[in-house]
Amino acid sequence: MRRTLLAAIATIGLGVPAYAQGGGQITLQAYAGIFRDNYTQTVIAPFTAARGTAVQYHDGGTSAAMLGTLRAQRADPQIDVVIMDVTTAAIACAEGLVEKIDASTLPVIGDVDQQGREAGGECGPAVTYDHLVMVYDSRAVTPAPTSLAAMWAPEHRGRVALSAPPNIQGLALTAILAHAESGNWRNIGAAMPKLRELAPAVQTFDPNPDGYTLILNNQVRFATGWNARAQLYSDQSQGRIGVTLPQEGTVFQINTINLVANSKNRAQALAFMAHALSPEAQAAFTERMFYGPTNSRAQVSAAALGRTALAPENRSRVIGLNWSEMVRLRDSWNQRWRREVIAASSR
Amino acid sequence: MIGLLLCLPAALILAAGFVWPVLLLGRISFNRTTDMGAMEEAWTLETYAKIVTDDFTWDLAWNTITLSAGAAAAAVALALPVTLLIRSAPPRWRGVLALMAVAPLLVSGTARVVGWMAILGDQGMINALLTGLGLTSQPLRLINNLTGVRIGLTESLMPYCCLVLIAGLSRLDSRLEEAAATLGATRSRTFFRVTLPLAAPALAAAFALAFVLGVSAFITPRLMGGGRVFVVATEIFDLALETVDWPAAAALAMLLLGTLVVAMVLRGVLAGREAPR
Numbered sequence: 145m146r147r148t149l150l151a152a153i154a155t156i157g158l159g160v161p162a163y164a165q166g167g168g169q170i171t172l173q174a175y176a177g178i179f180r181d182n183y184t185q186t187v188i189a190p191f192t193a194a195r196g197t198a199v200q201y202h203d204g205g206t207s208a209a210m211l212g213t214l215r216a217q218r219a220d221p222q223i224d225v226v227i228m229d230v231t232t233a234a235i236a237c238a239e240g241l242v243e244k245i246d247a248s249t250l251p252v253i254g255d256v257d258q259q260g261r262e263a264g265g266e267c268g269p270a271v272t273y274d275h276l277v278m279v280y281d282s283r284a285v286t287p288a289p290t291s292l293a294a295m296w297a298p299e300h301r302g303r304v305a306l307s308a309p310p311n312i313q314g315l316a317l318t319a320i321l322a323h324a325e326s327g328n329w330r331n332i333g334a335a336m337p338k339l340r341e342l343a344p345a346v347q348t349f350d351p352n353p354d355g356y357t358l359i360l361n362n363q364v365r366f367a368t369g370w371n372a373r374a375q376l377y378s379d380q381s382q383g384r385i386g387v388t389l390p391q392e393g394t395v396f397q398i399n400t401i402n403l404v405a406n407s408k409n410r411a412q413a414l415a416f417m418a419h420a421l422s423p424e425a426q427a428a429f430t431e432r433m434f435y436g437p438t439n440s441r442a443q444v445s446a447a448a449l450g451r452t453a454l455a456p457e458n459r460s461r462v463i464g465l466n467w468s469e470m471v472r473l474r475d476s477w478n479q480r481w482r483r484e485v486i487a488a489s490s491r
Numbered sequence: 492m493i494g495l496l497l498c499l500p501a502a503l504i505l506a507a508g509f510v511w512p513v514l515l516l517g518r519i520s521f522n523r524t525t526d527m528g529a530m531e532e533a534w535t536l537e538t539y540a541k542i543v544t545d546d547f548t549w550d551l552a553w554n555t556i557t558l559s560a561g562a563a564a565a566a567v568a569l570a571l572p573v574t575l576l577i578r579s580a581p582p583r584w585r586g587v588l589a590l591m592a593v594a595p596l597l598v599s600g601t602a603r604v605v606g607w608m609a610i611l612g613d614q615g616m617i618n619a620l621l622t623g624l625g626l627t628s629q630p631l632r633l634i635n636n637l638t639g640v641r642i643g644l645t646e647s648l649m650p651y652c653c654l655v656l657i658a659g660l661s662r663l664d665s666r667l668e669e670a671a672a673t674l675g676a677t678r679s680r681t682f683f684r685v686t687l688p689l690a691a692p693a694l695a696a697a698f699a700l701a702f703v704l705g706v707s708a709f710i711t712p713r714l715m716g717g718g719r720v721f722v723v724a725t726e727i728f729d730l731a732l733e734t735v736d737w738p739a740a741a742a743l744a745m746l747l748l749g750t751l752v753v754a755m756v757l758r759g760v761l762a763g764r765e766a767p768r
Contacts, residue, residue: 208732215530215737231528235735238529302613308718310733347613348635349718362614471528474734479547486719 166195168412173210174227176203178376179433186428191419197412207232214241214404223404224413225420227271229312230263230398231467237267242402250414252421252439260398260438268402271420272372272429273436275394275453275462276316279369279378281359282386292321292390295366296338301345305358305367308349308486309478313368315470316395318477323463324392330469332477336484343489359385370397375434375451389458395465396453399435513748520741530737538742547721548743552750555722558637558712559705562644563652566701567694569645570652575686578660592653600647604714607643608634611715635717643711648701655700659693692762699758703751723747 174183180201188199204210207229214236217223226233226242236242244266247253253261253269260270278292284303285294295304307313318339319329326334351358355367356377371394374387401420407413419425426437430444436452437444449455453462523533542548570592577588595603610616611633618630633639667689671681709724716725723743730740 206732208735211735212731232735235528235530238525238527310729347717350713350716352608352714363612468527472526478734482547482721489719 166197168409169198170224170409170412170416171200171202171222172225173202173204173223182433186432187420187425191416211236221404221406224407224409225416226402226404227399230400231471233400233402234265234468237265241405242267243405245403250417252418255439255441256421257438257440263398264400268400270398270438271401272399274370274372274397277369277371277374278388278390279355279367279374280386281365282383284365288386289388290391292392296342300365302347303365304346305348305351305355305364306346309481310474315477317368319395319465320392329463329465332480339485340488343485346489349486356385372433372435393461393463394453395463516741517745519737520745522738524736524738528735538738542742551721551723551726555706558722559702562641562648562705563698563701565645566648566652567697570649570656574653574656574660577657589657593650596650600710604643604710611639634715637720639715640712640720643715644705644708647711648704651704652697652701655697656693660690663689
């Protein structure tokens with residue numbers, strides 16, 4: 145007991161962060177499936193090996209489902225760290241479900257790029273960047289398309305899968321089209337004629353289980369998707385699934401990493417967050433799964449970086465969509481889609 | 492007293508598993524959602540007012556009622572001949588046939604819907620057959636629309652209708668049909684003038700059960716509607732798990748629950764009036 149106390153005093157005296165002590169256990173809530181598999185291998189396993197801190201991975205489902213878990217556990221949180229979409233994280237932050245945090249508590253935040261720091265607001269910073277892409281059946285669509293306009297081609301009528309709002313892929317696609325047509329992503333009026341024109345060609349506005357699977361099953365030739373998963377599925381399918389960052393541009397989907405309020409393992413949770421945001425962990429996850437790193441010091445190979453939106457040749461095509469603003473527009477966009485786009489898609 | 496004590500475990504389970512969650516849901520429905528989506532503790536009717544005054548809510552209600560009523564009617568119509576066949580079968584076969592009629596319930600609802608998606612899809616069995624025989628040049632659109640949802644929902648409701656009808660028709664006195672036949676009635680006349688009127692209460696009960704299940708059905712409209720079919724259950728899902736507007740999702744769920752309770756009470760009252768005194 146005395147030794148522990150002395151060690152604690154020595155730690156404080158030396159100015160070493162409280163989370164520097166190893167051991168213990170934390171519970172991380174994040175996405176299931178291939179995210180879990182790859183995150184466990186590239187980020188969690190090295191952390192556990194280095195510190196001896198066990199990480200229980202809780203499959204959270206969607207970000208909204210994770211928010212539900214946090215709300216349900218408000219009085220007695222069982223989760224310590226949560227990785228979730230930036231818009232849902234903002235809700236968790238506003239409701240006090242995750243802690244406000246800055247570089248004085250977590251110094252590595254200083255290495256996160258400006259966009260990543262601002263994305264999280266007062267709570268946890270961005271931990272991954274992803275972006276919207278067009279995925280297509282490379283056997284049926286030749287030459288490889290470079291523009292979203294390929295989906296409007298008559299020969300692909302009925303072979304297109306889109307995710308309609310309120311799904312964020314639908315919101316992102318609408319913003320990209322609005323930006324392409326008018327230079328302003330908020331101008332949904334500019335996107336609507338294009339979407340109404342495409343509507344009859346759409347087989348489903350709710351791809352199940354997802355667009356990638358529908359392409360592999362010959363159900364559709366085009367879908368929208370998120371780059372990281374699309375790149376991975378493209379590799380797994382030996383290139384059958386083609387991935388394009390369209391010339392009309394793309395928007396980021398940002399995941400933030402957050403410390404759950406009243407975490408029972410706060411020090412270990414902060415240690416994990418520091419590791420997850422470190423240049424090494426960020427680079428390893430990008431090399432494996434093609435999420436863009438948020439740590440500006442991450443050293444990523446040119447080949448892996450080239451498959452993210454952070455590649456120099458891709459950065460100019462990223463539209464500066466503000467997701468906090470989008471949350472306020474979402475309901476009206478959703479209604480316009482239902483009344484003008486889906487209604488025009490009689491099937 | 493013993494009866495009450497015996498009911499206690501079930502009552503406690505019901506209270507913990509249904510009443511308490513519904514009360515919590517009701518409480519959430521009075522909260523407020525801020526512009527940026529956060530939920531604030533409140534006691535307000537704002538969400539209810541917004542839902543009730545939104546035209547889309549009424550479209551949802553209409554879609555839900557017409558879809559459920561249509562699927563329930565079709566399920567009852569399809570289940571009736573199956574049940575009559577079971578009733579007329581030799582006693583030793585009735586159990587096996589009844590089991591076959593309700594066997595779909597042994598399979599997960601999601602698995603059944605995925606099966607339908609494979610059968611009805613553009614590359615599915617039916618379209619392959621039709622195009623292979625030269626009957627159609629383009630695949631028929633049997634999925635990702637209202638047609639697909641109607642087919643899937645009808646199939647999913649049929650086993651429940653069979654269960655109710657098997658129980659109801661087993662109580663019919665077959666001597667009445669025999670008497671009609673003895674008096675010279677044809678088989679069809681006996682069916683329409685004797686069997687069907689006697690089966691009416693069971694048919695009504697089957698329809699009511701199928702309708703209630705259809706109104707709250709989620710998997711079939713979600714997976715087979717292709718994002719084109721909007722019903723109350725899919726909207727509640729979107730509000731809860733896409734836009735994260737829990738007060739709106741809870742308010743819509745409470746309105747749905749209230750409507751169903753009122754409908755069931757009215758049905759009970761009407762059935763009570765029609766019952767022989």
